[in-house]
Amino acid sequence: MSEYSRWRYLLPLASSAILAWAIYSRQQGTASMEGLVPGVDPTLVPRTIDPDHYQEPIEPKGHLGEVDFPTEQAILTTAPNVPPRITRDHPVVLQVPLETTTKTMQLTSTHKYEMWTFNDRVPGPFIRARVGDVLELSLTNRDESGNPHNIDCHAVMGPGGGAGVTTASEGETKTARFHLAYPGLFVYHCAAAPVPVHIANGMYGLIYVQPEEGDLPPVDREYFIMQSEFYCEPPETMDNGRPSPVVEFSYPNALDESPTAVVFNGHEGALTIENPLKAKLDETVRIYFGNAGPNLTSSFHVIGSNFHRLYRDADVLSPPARYVQTTSVPSGGATIVDMKMTVPGTYTILDHAIFRLDKGAVGYLNVAGPPRPDIYQSREAPAPCVGCKLHP
Numbered sequence: 087m088s089e090y091s092r093w094r095y096l097l098p099l100a101s102s103a104i105l106a107w108a109i110y111s112r113q114q115g116t117a118s119m120e121g122l123v124p125g126v127d128p129t130l131v132p133r134t135i136d137p138d139h140y141q142e143p144i145e146p147k148g149h150l151g152e153v154d155f156p157t158e159q160a161i162l163t164t165a166p167n168v169p170p171r172i173t174r175d176h177p178v179v180l181q182v183p184l185e186t187t188t189k190t191m192q193l194t195s196t197h198k199y200e201m202w203t204f205n206d207r208v209p210g211p212f213i214r215a216r217v218g219d220v221l222e223l224s225l226t227n228r229d230e231s232g233n234p235h236n237i238d239c240h241a242v243m244g245p246g247g248g249a250g251v252t253t254a255s256e257g258e259t260k261t262a263r264f265h266l267a268y269p270g271l272f273v274y275h276c277a278a279a280p281v282p283v284h285i286a287n288g289m290y291g292l293i294y295v296q297p298e299e300g301d302l303p304p305v306d307r308e309y310f311i312m313q314s315e316f317y318c319e320p321p322e323t324m325d326n327g328r329p330s331p332v333v334e335f336s337y338p339n340a341l342d343e344s345p346t347a348v349v350f351n352g353h354e355g356a357l358t359i360e361n362p363l364k365a366k367l368d369e370t371v372r373i374y375f376g377n378a379g380p381n382l383t384s385s386f387h388v389i390g391s392n393f394h395r396l397y398r399d400a401d402v403l404s405p406p407a408r409y410v411q412t413t414s415v416p417s418g419g420a421t422i423v424d425m426k427m428t429v430p431g432t433y434t435i436l437d438h439a440i441f442r443l444d445k446g447a448v449g450y451l452n453v454a455g456p457p458r459p460d461i462y463q464s465r466e467a468p469a470p471c472v473g474c475k476l477h478p
């Protein structure tokens with residue numbers, strides 16, 4: 087065998103052996119890292135899940151009109167508040183009454199907009215249910231403009247996510263029941279024609295369906311944020327020659343995916359001026375985050391933190407991803423993130439498609455507590471950023 091032929095066979099064998107050794111060492115290293123990494127909170131170790139338990143969806147228990155479950159009125163909360171964890175160990179018929187209205191509300195610091203709402207708010211209420219529950223949605227249409235409305239709930243299996251059987255004309259109430267077989271955080275929205283317009287005008291919310299058992303680990307605080315875009319025409323000129331304080335929906339801008347405002351919880355300032363999120367040092371904060379779109383994908387990020395646990399795409403059965411900086415949340419999608427706050431101060435919540443900051447996509451999480459010079463230290467006083475939305 088010539089010198090060349092020998093190397094021709096030996097080289098691939100040698101490199102395969104080195105690769106195998108590298109993979110083996112890495113696996114050993116990762117396994118032995120647990121508990122040794124300084125600053126890693128042991129409560130953040132991924133929970134264990136019985137892999138067989140959730141392989142199949144929870145089977146329904148019979149005709150939904152005849153189930154003998156107890157009836158319960160859902161606790162509905164407005165943004166950024168989340169209903170308390172469900173502690174019962176049995177299914178119920180969970181009644182969720184929703185009303186559709188139109189209401190002219192502040193959209194930006196300078197302009198108002200006629201929102202189409204669920205329960206007078208944008209986003210609509212946060213619903214918390216449990217796998218196995220029968221979700222009894224009743225939709226009353228109090229929109230005096232004559233538009234029909236309905237509910238397409240992404241947690242509902244069946245045509246239209248329920249839209250087909252919940253369409254209510256003005257003054258009407260429609261009630262329907264749905265078996266909740268799958269856990270996760272889901273978007274609900276109106277899907278009456280033209281669907282994009284109903285979503286663009288504010289008709290959306292979130293429902294969290296807890297697993298039947300083995301819900302996410304308890305945390306100190308839970309909040310919800312829903313991102314969405316608004317598409318407006320320039321303000322019309324009023325009789326007195328001044329621009330109108332109310333702006334109207336622009337179909338061409340929506341078609342071009344060129345939003346006037348990109349906001350958290352329905353309007354500019356909802357999470358800065360009005361309701362900045364609050365936490366104390368060393369608390370773990372969970373954010374249920376949904377994106378109503380109607381067009382843009384969010385690059386959800388919190389400046390100065392990372393997602394210690396990321397339930398990507400709101401999948402609550404798989405082990406969470408760890409220490410992730412930014413996560414994509416598509417239109418019509420959701421995610422759940424846990425953050426452990428180890429240094430006091432203001433954390434900025436944003437869509438890291440960063441020019442959207444100037445369209446309103448910003449919120450604050452204020453963390454109170456004594457300084458942590460062991461983590462974050464400088465002789466410099468924090469520099470004030472005059473007019474900077476990142477550092478108030």
Ligand SMILES: [Cu+2]
Nearest residue numbers: 235276278284
């Ligand atoms: Cu609608």
